[in-house]
Amino acid sequence: TRAAALALVISTLGFAILKFTDLKDKSEWVFPAAGAGALAGGLAFGVGMTLAGGCGAGSIWRAGEGQVKLWATVACFALGASLARLLAGQTGLLQKLGAAVFLPSALGWGGAIGLIVAVALGWAMLATWNEETRRFSAI
Incomplete structure (x- = not known):
């Protein structure tokens, strides 16, 4: 679970780098639809x-x-x-x-990236806590 949260953060940051540095053709972006x-x-x-x-x-x-x-x-x-x-x-x-709903349109790019990173970090922290306490484990 922590690996999935880390992958989400890395992919979000990588996407932001591609978006803001114009390393990728604009016609290939996912549109906010x-x-x-x-x-x-x-x-x-x-x-x-x-x-x-x-x-x-x-x-x-x-x-x-x-x-x-x-x-x-x-x-x-x-x-x-x-x-x-x-x-x-x-x-x-x-x-x-x-x-159409597009998170960066609602929060701005910085806010959207910050929210995604915060959610992923919270998810990783919850998963770590749950592994130690087994509070939300079925078995």
Whole structure:
């Protein structure tokens, strides 16, 4: 967990260096178009991945290996994604979820980088504390 937090800090700082030194072509940047839909999708993905015991690709792989639980997971994944997309399009929710949200636009680049680094450091400190105390461990 600490390694993931460190990787987040390093990638954020590396991105900031590339962004501010013009070492990368501006046409290759990710545009600030991720909205509430991205947040909702990420949350749904995380919950589904936790319940299924793996992501979509991993579930398909293990279903191919013959794990029956993952057959149901893959079928529900396909059905759920198809129905969610259909309903979101028919109800107009798809357009509402596409509103642009970009952290540097809200906080400025310094504030956004500072917030990401602070969250990652807090995450690493919590993980270290939890390893010592086992307070939030399931086993």
